[in-house]
Amino acid sequence: xxxxxxxxxxxxxxxxxxxxxxxxxxxxxxxxxxxxxxxxxxxxxxxxxxxxxxxxxxxxxxxxxxxxxxxxxxxxxxxxxxxxxxxxxxxxxxxxxxxxxxxxxxxxxxxxxxxxxxxxxxxxxxxxxxxxxxxxxxxxxxxxxxxxxxxxxxxxxxxxxxxxxxxxxxxxxxxxxxxxxxxxxxxxxxxxxxxxxxxxxxxxxxxxxxxxxxxxxxxxxxxxxxxxxxxxxxxxxxxxxxxxxxxxxxxxxxxxxxxxxxxxxx
Amino acid sequence: xxxxxxxxxxxxxxxxxxxxxxxxxxxxxxxxxxxxxxxxxxxxxxxxxxxxxxxxxxxxxxxxxxxxxxxxxxxxxxxxxxxxxxxxxxxxxxxxxxxxxxxxxxxxxxxxxxxxxxxxxxxxxxxxxxxxxxxxxxxxxxxxxxxxxxxxxxxxxxxxxxxxxxxxxxxxxxxxxxxxxxxxxxxxxxxxxxxxxxxxxxxxxxxxxxxxxxxxxxxxxxxxxxxxxxxxxxxxxxxxxxxxxxxxxxxxxxxxxxxxxxxxxxxxxxxxxxxxxxxxxxxxxxxxxxxxxxxxxxxxxxxxxxxxxxxxxxxxxxxxxxxxxx
Numbered sequence: 001x002x003x004x005x006x007x008x009x010x011x012x013x014x015x016x017x018x019x020x021x022x023x024x025x026x027x028x029x030x031x032x033x034x035x036x037x038x039x040x041x042x043x044x045x046x047x048x049x050x051x052x053x054x055x056x057x058x059x060x061x062x063x064x065x066x067x068x069x070x071x072x073x074x075x076x077x078x079x080x081x082x083x084x085x086x087x088x089x090x091x092x093x094x095x096x097x098x099x100x101x102x103x104x105x106x107x108x109x110x111x112x113x114x115x116x117x118x119x120x121x122x123x124x125x126x127x128x129x130x131x132x133x134x135x136x137x138x139x140x141x142x143x144x145x146x147x148x149x150x151x152x153x154x155x156x157x158x159x160x161x162x163x164x165x166x167x168x169x170x171x172x173x174x175x176x177x178x179x180x181x182x183x184x185x186x187x188x189x190x191x192x193x194x195x196x197x198x199x200x201x202x203x204x205x206x207x208x209x210x211x212x213x214x215x216x217x218x219x220x221x222x223x224x225x226x227x228x229x230x231x232x233x234x235x236x237x238x239x240x241x242x243x244x245x246x247x248x249x250x251x252x253x254x255x256x257x258x259x260x261x262x263x264x265x266x
Numbered sequence: 267x268x269x270x271x272x273x274x275x276x277x278x279x280x281x282x283x284x285x286x287x288x289x290x291x292x293x294x295x296x297x298x299x300x301x302x303x304x305x306x307x308x309x310x311x312x313x314x315x316x317x318x319x320x321x322x323x324x325x326x327x328x329x330x331x332x333x334x335x336x337x338x339x340x341x342x343x344x345x346x347x348x349x350x351x352x353x354x355x356x357x358x359x360x361x362x363x364x365x366x367x368x369x370x371x372x373x374x375x376x377x378x379x380x381x382x383x384x385x386x387x388x389x390x391x392x393x394x395x396x397x398x399x400x401x402x403x404x405x406x407x408x409x410x411x412x413x414x415x416x417x418x419x420x421x422x423x424x425x426x427x428x429x430x431x432x433x434x435x436x437x438x439x440x441x442x443x444x445x446x447x448x449x450x451x452x453x454x455x456x457x458x459x460x461x462x463x464x465x466x467x468x469x470x471x472x473x474x475x476x477x478x479x480x481x482x483x484x485x486x487x488x489x490x491x492x493x494x495x496x497x498x499x500x501x502x503x504x505x506x507x508x509x510x511x512x513x514x515x516x517x518x519x520x521x522x523x524x525x526x527x528x529x530x531x532x533x534x535x536x537x538x539x540x541x542x543x544x545x546x547x548x549x550x551x552x553x554x555x556x557x558x559x560x561x562x563x564x565x566x567x568x569x570x571x572x573x574x575x576x577x578x579x580x581x582x583x584x585x586x587x588x589x590x591x592x
Contacts, residue, residue, distance in 0.1 A: 096537060126307040127476060131520035131533030138530070153450060160522035160531070183524065197454035199479025200525050201518070203506045211458060212451045215419050 001035055001117060002026055014114070031061050034108035038120040040100035044092040051088040054078065054106045061111045077106040082136060098129035105136065109144075119151045134161060155198055159183055167191050170219050170227040173246055177253035187255045187264050190228050226258065234259055267338070268295040269470050270319070270438055275332035277311070277318050284542040288314040290494040291332065296438065301464070301471040303481040305517075306491035309538050312474045313362075315491075316440045319472075320357060321349050336438070355385035358431040360460075362443040364423035368415040374426045375401070375411030378433055385434045400429045404459065421452035425459070432463055439464065439471045445480070457484060478521065482506060490514050493539055493549040500575035510577045510586040512554045548579070556581045 002021055011019045013033065018025055034057075037043035044053055054074045064070040078085055081102040092100055101121060108116050118137065122130040138161065140146060152158055158165055159179060166176040167188065175188040186192045193212040214231045225240040226232070232239065238258050246256045249266065260266070273293045279286035289311040296302045304312050317323045319334055321341060334341040336357065341349065361367040369377060379397040382388065388396070398408045404425040415423055424444065431439060444460065445453035461484055464471055473485055481488055481502075488505040490498040490513065498511040509515050519532035536553040539545055545552050551561040558580070566580045579585065 098537065126538070127517060127520045128307060128534040129537070131522075131531040132535075134522070135531055135533060155450075156522040156524050159524060160528065193451060195524070197450045198524060199454075199457075199477060199483045201478035201482050201506070201521060201523070202525055203482050203502050205525050211454055213455075215421055215452060216449070 001033060002029055027061075031063075031111050032113050033115045033117065034111065034113040035117040035119060036101075036104050036108050036121045039124055040097050040104055041092075041124070044100060044103060046092055049089045049091055050078075050083070050095075050103055053092070053103055054110055057107055057110045063111055073110065077110055080109065080140070081106045082132075096129075097125050098132060101125060101133055102136070105133075105140075109140070113146075115147045115149070117149045117151070120153070121150075122157065123152065123154065130157075137161065155194065167194070170216060170222065172227050172243075173254070173256060174228070175253075175255045176246075177250075181250075181253055185250075185253075185264075187249055187253065187260050188257050189232050189234055189263065226256075234263060269298050269337065270296040270472075271333075271335040272315075272319070273333045273335070275315070275318060275334065276330045277314050277323055277327060278330055279327045281326055281542075286541045287494055287544055288327070288541060289318065290544075292489075292491070292494070292496045293332075294489050294496060294499060296470050296472060297486075299468050299470055300486040301473055301484055303485035303488045304472055304474045304491060305476065305478065305481055305488060307476055307538060309493075309541060310491040311494040311541075312491055313442055316359060316442050316472065316474055319440060320353055320359060322353075351385070354381045354431075354436075355434045356436055357438045357440065358434070358436040359440040359442065360424075360427055360431050360444045363447050364420055364427055365447065367427055368423060370415055373412050373414055374418070378411075378426070378430050381430055381433050396433070400433050401426075403432075403463070404429045421448055421456060424448060424452075424456055428456070428460060428463070432467065432469070435467055436469060439469050440474070441471060442474045443476070444473075446475075446477075453480075460484075478506075478517065490517070493544055494541060495549060495578065496576075497550065497579070498575075498577045500571075500577075504572065504575040508572070508575070508586065509589060510571050510575070510582040511579050512556050512581075512585050513550050515585060515589055516553075556585060 006019060010017060013029060018029055021029060051074045054077055055070050058064050058070055058073065064073060075085060078088065083099060083102050083106065087095065087099065092103070122133050125133060134157065137148070141148060150158065150162055162179050164176065164178050165182045167174045167190065169190050175182070175186070175191050182191065186195055193210045196210045212231050217230060225242060226244050229235040229239040236259070244256045244258045246254050249255045249260055274291045275289055276291050277289040279288055292315065294302065304315065306312050314323060314327065318329055319341065323329060329342060368374070375397055378400055379393045382393040382396050383390070398411065401408055401411060406422060406425055418426065441460065445456050448456060457480060475481060485502060487501055489496045490505065490511065492513050498505065498509065498514050505514060509518060513534070516534035520534060522528065522531060534553050539549060539552070547563050548561045548566050551557040554561065560580050566578050568576045568578055569582060571577050571582055571586070
């Protein structure tokens with residue numbers, strides 16, 4: 001989103017280096033990359049009504065020629081995200097979390113982006129509403145060919161919505177592979193622990209139970225070695241000394257663990 | 267005999283905008299050493315029910331009718347002093363948010379010792395010893411008894427709250443979304459600890475949650491709440507394998523699953539009704555795919571679908587049939 005400067009490394013969007021974007025590049029980026037925020041309660045200006053909230057990004061980007069066109073687009077967007085037009089002049093506090101999240105989605109869509117960062121878009125919602133929003137996001141992707149980066153801690157949601165998954169731990173890449181593969185064949189001890197920690201709503205599932213000890217340590221001046229070593233049941237001296245490199249352990253399946261081959265019998 | 271028996275409990279918040287019908291005539295029982303899962307979404311009345319059991323419903327809430335029988339005595343008819351002796355001693359509560367449930371200007375050791383001193387006939391020194399034992403039991407080193415809540419992580423704060431709740435060895439534990447504010451890996455640690463302690467002390471528990479996965483792992487019986495009513499009640503098997511209320515079926519259809527492949531979720535359409543203005547008849551009818559004229563007019567009575575499996579729906583038989591087919 002260009003809201004934080006990167007300390008090192010390269011960031012490319014659509015082939016273009018945008019690590020340190022110029023003003024013009026920044027503006028183009030904001031048109032192409034939009035974000036849906038986690039908390040539909042605090043990410044909307046409480047003093048703006050729904051139609052103004054949805055029109056705001058279009059005004060900022062100058063995507064509409066005049067007011068009439070903008071109003072027409074606001075009405076279209078409200079239909080797209082399933083917000084009844086009678087809410088056009090309501091304020092956020094009058095609406096429930098699900099509807100507020102729909103406003104957030106309409107705002108993100110308003111400038112026709114290519115890429116949307118969804119930061120925990122459903123974690124503040126109740127399950128029945130969560131399912132409505134997830135279906136909406138999937139439909140929009142099918143219709144408009146959008147690319148999503150879906151940030152969440154909920155692995156059941158991730159499994160449902162994503163095509164490939166990157167597991168992170170304390171700022172480091174731990175494992176990355178196609179979605180199906182991750183659930184069928186998790187390689188990293190952290191991923192396996194994470195999968196076993198999720199309660200499954202069925203009384204017929206039996207599975208191995210790996211309880212991870214301890215808690216996530218602070219990312220301020222981390223100790224050398226694997227970031228997960230202090231909680232890992234398989235940690236050895238090497239894990240505490242050197243940060244493991246990200247390797248392609250199986251075709252298309254990346255993992256950062258010193259002992260991954262040995263532990264998975266590869 | 268059940269440890270706790272609730273009959274026709276009705277709780278309203280009498281506000282200026284109208285009466286919020288938070289809990290509408292619910293009944294359930296909790297047996298000795300068993301766990302009842304109270305499941306529902308935001309605003310279903312789960313927390314109000316738990317607060318009602320402790321007679322802690324905040325103003326302008328009023329318990330209008332019903333009875334809460336604990337060990338044969340009706341809590342609603344007890345004197346305030348007797349209820350105070352019960353709270354934290356016989357019946358304790360684990361609160362949802364570990365960040366705000368602790369006193370920030372008191373050391374955690376003092377907060378645990380406080381409840382022991384209040385309820386148990388013991389000296390300060392004995393209370394200190396028991397506090398240390400309790401800390402040790404929840405996996406926190408005794409050297410940290412002099413630390414303040416902000417020095418602990420979320421998972422550790424929740425353990426401290428559990429230590430406070432279990433310090434007097436209560437018979438009944440009310441756990442209100444004990445792990446909702448925690449990460450999954452920490453959630454697994456905390457739930458495992460709660461279940462171990464529960465077994466060790468023979469405590470009964472009412473576990474309030476919206477997570478059906480946690481229910482499957484920790485509960486013996488389940489009550490599904492919607493808009494202040496229990497719409498379905500039964501054993502784990504009744505609810506997970508033979509759900510007969512359209513709301514319960516809808517809940518299962520709404521959650522993405524790790525164990526089953528689904529292309530598309532089947533959400534419940536519409537929104538939770540406003541508890542000031544509940545729909546007539548069955549409160550779920552505006553969102554229900556099975557709703558008929560009958561549902562709009564008459565509130566369905568409890569119907570014993572199979573022994574011990576209660577459901578509140580006019581069309582339960584049809585729902586059960588279709589659920590088995592799919």
